[in-house]
Amino acid sequence: xxxxxxxxxxxxxxxxxMELKEEASRFVLRYFWWILEPVILIAxxxxxxxxxxxxxxxxxxxxxxxxxxxxxxxxxxVLVASGSIAGNKGLINNIDMPKTLFVxxxxxxxxxxxxxxxLVMFGVAVFNGRWPGLNWGWLIPLLAVEYGLILFxxxxxxxxxxxxxxxxxxxxxxxxxxxxxxxxxxDVENLPPALRDLVLxxxxxxxxxxxxxxxxxxxxxxxxxxxxxxxxxxxVGLLLIHLLMHKMSRTIAAKVVEA
Amino acid sequence: xxxxxxxxxxRGDHARALKALRDQYFNDxxxxxxxxxxLRSKYQTSKSTRxxxxxxxxxxxxxxxxxxxKRFVHCALDGISFGLRKGETLGILGRNGSGKSTLLRLLAxxxxxxxxxxxxxxxxxxxxxxxxxxxRSDLSGxxxxxxxxxxxGSSKDEAVAALPSIKEFSELGSFFEQPVKTYSAGMRSRLxxxxxxxxxxxxxxxxxALGAGDAHFRQKATDAMANRIKNSETVVLVxxxxxxxxxxxDRALWLExxxxxxxxxxxxxxxxxNESAT
Numbered sequence: 001x002x003x004x005x006x007x008x009x010x011x012x013x014x015x016x017x018m019e020l021k022e023e024a025s026r027f028v029l030r031y032f033w034w035i036l037e038p039v040i041l042i043a044x045x046x047x048x049x050x051x052x053x054x055x056x057x058x059x060x061x062x063x064x065x066x067x068x069x070x071x072x073x074x075x076x077x078v079l080v081a082s083g084s085i086a087g088n089k090g091l092i093n094n095i096d097m098p099k100t101l102f103v104x105x106x107x108x109x110x111x112x113x114x115x116x117x118x119l120v121m122f123g124v125a126v127f128n129g130r131w132p133g134l135n136w137g138w139l140i141p142l143l144a145v146e147y148g149l150i151l152f153x154x155x156x157x158x159x160x161x162x163x164x165x166x167x168x169x170x171x172x173x174x175x176x177x178x179x180x181x182x183x184x185x186x187d188v189e190n191l192p193p194a195l196r197d198l199v200l201x202x203x204x205x206x207x208x209x210x211x212x213x214x215x216x217x218x219x220x221x222x223x224x225x226x227x228x229x230x231x232x233x234x235x236v237g238l239l240l241i242h243l244l245m246h247k248m249s250r251t252i253a254a255k256v257v258e259a
Numbered sequence: 260x261x262x263x264x265x266x267x268x269x270r271g272d273h274a275r276a277l278k279a280l281r282d283q284y285f286n287d288x289x290x291x292x293x294x295x296x297x298l299r300s301k302y303q304t305s306k307s308t309r310x311x312x313x314x315x316x317x318x319x320x321x322x323x324x325x326x327x328x329k330r331f332v333h334c335a336l337d338g339i340s341f342g343l344r345k346g347e348t349l350g351i352l353g354r355n356g357s358g359k360s361t362l363l364r365l366l367a368x369x370x371x372x373x374x375x376x377x378x379x380x381x382x383x384x385x386x387x388x389x390x391x392x393x394x395r396s397d398l399s400g401x402x403x404x405x406x407x408x409x410x411x412g413s414s415k416d417e418a419v420a421a422l423p424s425i426k427e428f429s430e431l432g433s434f435f436e437q438p439v440k441t442y443s444a445g446m447r448s449r450l451x452x453x454x455x456x457x458x459x460x461x462x463x464x465x466x467x468a469l470g471a472g473d474a475h476f477r478q479k480a481t482d483a484m485a486n487r488i489k490n491s492e493t494v495v496l497v498x499x500x501x502x503x504x505x506x507x508x509d510r511a512l513w514l515e516x517x518x519x520x521x522x523x524x525x526x527x528x529x530x531x532x533n534e535s536a537t
Contacts, residue, residue, distance in 0.1 A: 011409050022397040025438070094389045095410060096368040179532055250371040255369065258323050 003224060016108035034113055038069075039118040060216070062128045062212045062253035066216050067184045067209045069121045072151055072181050073114050073176045074205060081154030082171050085162040085256060092256050100245050100254050125216045138222070145227055146208050148234035154226055155241045163251050165259065182206040187213075204230055311383060311462060311493050312343040312366065317375030319361055319517075335361040336372070337402040337517045343462070348494045350504030350525055352360065352532045353514035359497045363387060363464050366495060385462040388410050390451030400431055400450050401437055408452040421457050428483075429453035430476070445473055452480050462493045481506075501536070505529035 008195070024030040038142055045061055045068075084102040085092070126132070160167045182205045189210065200207045200223075207230065211222035245252070319336040335358045343349055343366075353359040364370055365377055367387035377384070392407045404425045408418035415528035426435045429449045431442075439447060465484070488494050488507060498504050504511050504525050513521040521528050 007412075007414055010415050014406065014409055014415060018395065018398060018402060021402070022395050024395045091393050091410065093369065094367070094387050094392055097410075203357065250369070254370045258321055 008098070008101065009104075012104040012108055015101075015105045019105065019109045020112060034116040035120070038117045041068075043121070051071065060126055062124055062130075062217060063187070063213065064185070065121060065124050066184070066212050069117055070146060070212050071179065071182060071184055071205065071209055073110065073117070074153075074208075075145065075178065077107055077110040077150050077174060078153045079171060080110065080158055082157035082161045082168055083159045084154075085252060086165060086259065089256050089259070092253050096250070096253070098157060098246065099162075099249055100242060103151070103155050106158075107147075107154050110150075111147065115168060121216075129220060130216055133219075135215060135219055135221070138224075139212070141227060141231070142208065142211050142215070145213075145231045145234060147232065148238060149204055149208070150239045152234055152241060155238075155245065159241070159245060159248075159252070162256050162259075178203075178205055182209050183207065200226070212253075270371050275376065287415040296397045306410055307323055309343045309345045311345045311380050312385075313378045314339055314341050314343075314366070315376045315378070316340050317359075317365060317372040317377060319365060319370075332419060336365070339375075339514075339517075340520060341519070341522065343493060343495065343514060345493055347510060348488045348508045348525075350511040350529070351495060351514060351530065352504055352511055353497075357514040358517040359468055359499075359514050361497065363466055363497050365414035366462075367393070367464050379462075383462060384412070385464060386458050386460040387464045387466065388455045388456060388458060389466060390448055392451075392455070394447070394451070396437055397438055398433045399438055400429070401426070404450065404454045407451075408457055409459045410522065411455075412460070413457070425450075425453045425457060427458070428479075447477070449476055452476075456487070462495065463487070465494065465496045467498055501529040501533035503527045504532075 024033070027033055029036065042065065045064055049060055081103050084106040085099050090095075090100045120205065121225070122132070149226070157167070157171050161171075181203055183199070188199055188206055191199065195222075199209065207222075207226060211227065214220050214222045317336055317339050318334065319337055321331075321333045323331045323333070325331045339358075339362065351359045351362060364387065365372055367385055368377070368379070369387065371377075391403075393410050394403050394407070398406070401422060404422060405415070405418045408421060409415060413421070415447055429435070429446075429452070431446060431450060434446060435450075436440065439450070442450070485507060487526075496504065496508060508529075509527040510523065511521075511525040513528050513532050521531055
C-alpha cells in the first residue's frame with residue numbers, strides 16, 4: 001500500500017510538472033508568465049480602483065488582493081479540475097486507473113503555479129507595511145485547509161461533470177455567485193453580526209478569505225475553532241469522495257467513453 | 260569331487276539370484292522413471308492449462324447520447340465466453356466494428372461488461388499496450404516515454420532507467436530530445452512501440468501494434484513481439500490480419516458483429532478468416 005501510494009503521488013507530481021512544462025513551451029515568455037500574470041492583475045486593480053473609479057478607501061488594493069488571490073486559487077482550480085476526468089477520455093479508454101488521478105493532477109498543476117502568486121500577495125502585504133512575523137505561521141493551517149477544500153470540490157465537480165457535462169456550465173455560474181457572496185469586494189466584518197455569522201458559517205470560502213485578511217491585514221488570528229471544524233468536515237468529505245470514486249471507477253470510465 | 264560340484268551349484272545359484280535382483284532393480288527403475296515422467300508431464304499439462312482469465316457470457320452495450328432525449332444503443336459484444344490459459348498467445352481476429360477492441364478493453368479491466376463476468380486470477384497484472392499512450396505533442400520523446408511508462412505502472416526511476424533502451428530501439432537519435440510535434444507519423448509510431456514494449460505485466464493485451472513504422476521497423480517490431488511471446492508471457496493480440504495471428508498465436512478467436520464466429524487453433528482459424536476475406 002505505501003509503495004502504491006508513493007507511485008500514485010509520484011505519477012501525479014510528474015504529470016502535473018509535465019503539463020506545466022507543456023503549457024510553458026507554448027508561450028514565448030514561458031515560465032515568466034507565472035510572475036507576469038499576478039503582476040498584471042495588480043496593475044489592472046490599481047488602474048481601475050485608484051485612477052478610474054477613484055475608490056480611495058484606505059488600503060483598498062491590499063484588501064482586494066488578499067481576498068482575490070485565495071479566492072482565485074479556489075475558483076480557477078475547481079473550474080479546470082471539473083473537466084479533468086471527462087477531458088482524459090483517451091487515457092481512461094486504455095488504462096484501468098484511479099480516476100482521482102486526473103483531479104489530483106489538475107489540482108497540483110494549479111498548486112505549483114500558485115506559490116508564485118502567493119509570493120506576490122505577500123509582497124503586496126509587505127509593501128503596505130505588514131512585515132512577516134510569527135503570526136504569519138497561522139497561514140500554514142489555513143493554506144492546508146483551503147487545499148483540502150479545493151480537492152474536495154474538484155473531485156465532486158469532476159465526478160458530476162463526467163456523468164452530465166452540462167454541470168460545468170452551472171459550476172461557472174456558481175463561481176460568479178460565490179464571488180459576490182464571499183466578501184471579495186466588501187468586508188464581511190462590516191455586516192450586521194447575525195448576517196456575518198450566517199455567511200461565515202455557511203460559506204467556507206468567505207471564512208477563508210476573511211481569515212487571510214485577519215492574518216495579513218489586521219495582523220491578528222482567525223477563529224481557530226471554526227478552522228478545525230472546517231478541517232474535520234473536509235477530511236470526512238475527502239474520505240467519502242475517494243471511496244465513492246473508487247467504487248464507481250469503471251462506471252465513470254464507461255460514461256466517459258460513451259460520451 | 261562332490262564338494263566341487265556343490266560349490267559350482269552354489270555359485271550358479273548366487274549368479275542367478277544376483278541376475279534376478281539386477282533385473283528387478285532395472286525393471287523397478289524403469290517403472291519409476293516412467294511414473295516420474297508421467298507425473299512431470301501431467302504437472303506441465305495442468306500448469307499450461309491453468310486459466311489466468313476467464314470470460315463468462317459477457318455482453319457490452321454502448322449507450323450514446325445523440326440528442327436531448329435521444330440515445331443510440333449499440334450492442335458491441337453479445338454472449339462471449341472463453342478462457343485464457345497461462346503462457347498462451349491468443350489472437351482475436353475481426354474486421355472493423357466486430358467488437359475486438361471493446362473485448363480487449365474489458366480484458367484490461369478498463370470498463371465492466373453490461374452483463375456477464377470477466378474473472379482474473381488474483382494478483383494478476385495486465386496492461387493494454389497502446390501506441391503513444393497519453394503522448395503530448397509539445398513535450399520531447401524522452402519526456403513522453405517517461406510519462407507513458409509511468410502510466411503503464413513503472414516507477415519514475417524505472418521509467419528513467421529504461422530511456423536509453425527506448426531511444427536505441429526507436430532509432431530516433433537526436434530527435435529523442437525534440438518535441439513529438441516535430442516527428443513524422445512513422446517516428447511517432449516507433450517511439451510508441453518502443454515505449455509500450457517496455458511494459459512488464461502477467462497478461463499483455465495488444466491492439467494492432469505491429470503496424471508501426473516502415474518495413475524494416477515492422478520486422479523489428481514483429482521480432483521483438485515474437486521474443487516476448489517466446490518468453491512464455493500470456494499475450495492477447497488483436498488483429499485484422501489472419502497471417503499475423505497464424506505467425507504469432509497458439510489459439511485464435513474470430514469475432515463478427517459482437518459474437519464468436521470461430522474459435523480454436525490459430526492456424527485453422529487464421530486460414531478460414533483469410534479465406535473469408537478473399
